[in-house]
Amino acid sequence: MKPFNFIKAAGGTQTVKQKKRTGRFIAGGTNLVDLMKKHIEQPEELIDISGSVPASIGKKAAGIRIGAMARNSVVATNPDIIAAYPLLSKAILAGASPQIRNMASTGGNMLQRTRCPYFYDPTLPCNKRNPGTGCSALTGDNRMSAIVGWSENCVAVHPSDMCVALAALDANVIITGKDQLTKTIPFKNFHRLPGNTPEQDNNLPADALITAVEIPGNAFQKNCFYLKLRDRDSYAFALISVAAALHLNGTTIVSARLASGGVAHKPWRWYSVEQFLEGKQANAQVFQQAATLVQKEIKTLPHNVYKATMLQGAIEVALQNCLNA
Amino acid sequence: MKKAHTHSRRLFLQTSSMLASLAFIPRSVKAFYLETRNFLVASKKTGSLAVSVNKKLYTVEADTRTTLLDLLRENLQLTGTKKGCDHGQCGACTVHIDGKRVLSCLTLAAMVPGKEVTTIEGLSDGEHLHPMQQAFIECDGFQCGYCTPGQIMSAVACVQEGHTHSVTEIKEFMSGNLCRCGAYNGIVEAIQKVAS
Helix, strand or coil: CCCCCCEECCCHHHHHHHHCEEHHHHHHCCHHHHHHHHCCCCCEEEECCCCCCCEEEEEEEEEEECCCCEHHHHHCHHHHHHHHHHHHHHHHHHCCCCHHHHHHHHHHHHHCCCCCCCCHHHHHHHCCCCCCCCCCHHHHCCCCCCCCCCCCCCCCCCCCCCCHHHHHCCCCCCECCCCCCEEEEHHHCCCCCCCCCCCCCEECCCCCCCCEEEEEEECCCCEEEEECCCCCCCCCCCCEEEEEEEEEEEEEEEEEEEEECCCCCEEEEEEEHHHHHCCEECCHHHHHHHHHHHHCCCCCCCCCCCCHHHHHHHHHHEEEEEEEE | HHHCCCCHHHHHHHHHHHHHHHCHHHHHHHHHHHHHHHHHHCCEEEEEEEEEEEEEEHHHHHCCCEHHHHHHHCCCCCCCCCCCCCCCCCCCEEEEEEEEEEEEEEEHHHHHHCEEEECCCHCEEEECCHHHHHHHHHCCCCCCCCHHHHHHHHHHHHHHHCCCCCCCHHHHHCCCCCCCCCHHHHHHHHHHHHHC
């Protein structure tokens, strides 16, 4: 690691004033400390926000508010979350290990960097780590890479499970900007596609701080499922993941939510499938038809052609499991 | 062949006068070197930390880069906690902070003051082993033993969290601790034994 200054955050809106462009906020540290050990992140100053950013989880009139410092394990086991947003709990518990979930914060989870092996190898080109050097995964080993929304500049995928559920549940990200004003970013606009600037993972303004996430109320408690397919049963990043939620009236689908991890630079919503499902009967035949729709959107790379069929199957299984949940 | 000697006198005068002038400014050269070095290579940042480990308070002067794992092993000589991958992938460095299992390799020591750290050295009651330590011995929960301190710290937390209803649940909630010897069956048995 490069030497750095360590200071405690002042708290409140003063915290954003403390941050210099060369500094970084540190919350759980599970990703940042690792990246600093590998010299991928080299901040000159760390501002410890673990004691000052809210960690509380509270019901609001139109949903729930999760403080950005709430640890992943706390969110996943919170009774209000389990009762009203079981999909979020299931997704969080599918990610990382109990130790990491005890450390990782809600805000930090959203800001974690890709796990693309080329991003982590400083001896090889990577546009995300070193803009302008090229994408090694595009022509290299791209078995784990994106199948939708990628560009010639970057084929990395976003690693979070929690974010897939937050995308499906139409969450909002509450931030405090450098100007100390509070703003709301809809979750679907929070993360970015790589385009020509893959070094930018998200649309969080420079030096801004995530303070909370809000999720509106919904009717997806009864029929939801998080399916994660990976190289081993537990403690691995997703090859494909599917967050599925159905609001049923009898056997008719009133509304549906479907999002995937392991497929794109951001948690990916399958809007066309959701639209197709609305008003249809919830049965295996409809789910099978719905899952084929994703094929129009995806574009595989030489080593991840398998993801096309895996994704289609995963969507079918996840939707079917919504009925058994 | 006169040509070879054309510039020799000028060259001699130039180089000798340069070397002579350098000899007169050693201090300024040294100062310039130090200034450049400090600009290019940032100096170590240290601070004083008061850390409570196994209910004992230590005050340590440490670099801001020090992880809790290195602080335990290098500064406090509590070498029971093991360094496996040092990147949060193996769980060998698992300790408890305020009763919750965490990875000490990804925890900066500077973030620990004010919290209570429990390591494998703090589990036993004097000569009496913690029930989980005893169960690991009785159930052959290890072979080489390197991952064992982390496995035991994680196992104690697994029981406290109540994730022991089935073998599948135990395996899921112990997945953050890798064992290269493959003592997993013994570990699961030990956890079941303590949970019951």
